[in-house]
Amino acid sequence: VNIIFNLIKQEYYPKMFKFIVYLIYLLVLISDMAQPGKLPKTWKTCTKGSPEMNECLKGAIEEAIHELADGNPSLGVLPMDPFHFDTITIDQGHGPVSIKLDYTDLDLTGIGDLIIKSVKTDWKEMHFDAEIPTKVVLDGKYKIDGKVLVLPINGEGHCRIEFTKFKSFAQLKLKEIEKGSKHFYEITNFEFDFDADGVHIQFDNLFNGDKALGDNMNVFLNENWKEILQELKPAISGAFGAAFKEVGNRVFGKIPIQLISPS
DSSP states (O other): OHHHHHHHTOTTSOHHHHHHHHHHHHHHHHHHTTSOOOOOTTSOOOOTTOTTHHHHHHHHHHHHHHHHTTOBGGGTBOOOSSEEEEEEEEEOOSSSEEEEEEEEEEEEEOGGGOEEEEEEEOSSEEEEEEEESSOEEEEEEEEEEEEETTEEEEEEEEEEEEEESEEEEEEEEEEEEEETTEEEEEEEEEEEEEEOSEEEEEETTBGGGOHHHHHHHHHHHHHTHHHHHHHHHHHHHHHHHHHHHHHHHHHHTTSOHHHHSOO
């Protein structure tokens, strides 16, 4: 698997060959996922019902996320920092920000620096708050058309959005499922929300490459980032929640309950 993954990273391999090798890598992961795994040696277990359980989970979840940032083939988790999104689409036909915005080939960096601030769970629901003290960056391609606070906007090209002191809030619903003789957790719903102390937005090639118009629009977007963020958050939060739910279920689907939260 390591050899295959190293091949993927070599820039001189043709794109089609990279794609084929990537598929082989995924098949290796799938075959490796056939049997329930063990809790990684560095991960903590937190006793269910213990008075210290929530505090224990705070450290356990944080450490797990830090390690998963580099990926874990045995758990079926590809590297999470950067976390890749093929597409995120925002389609709003009304309100102060009425736009069609398509993000593609988008990378989210910064997850590896996440700090869990609080956790509360009864193993049917779980709430946790977290923050990333370093910058969180969304970097990729965009295509936009519409209006932002009454000003028209259109363009297509590279974009970069930087969040300062990114704060996230998650609420999960869990259920127990049985596979063979073992029981596992499954996330049935993952509601995600976030906020930030500051946002810097850069859209290249706005207005067919008109630099003056594009520069002025980027200045305008950054002067009004709070209002714009409030309009864009639902779509971004939904995409993040769906992606994190998938990762969470990959991990929960490999590690039996008794190893995660022994009674």
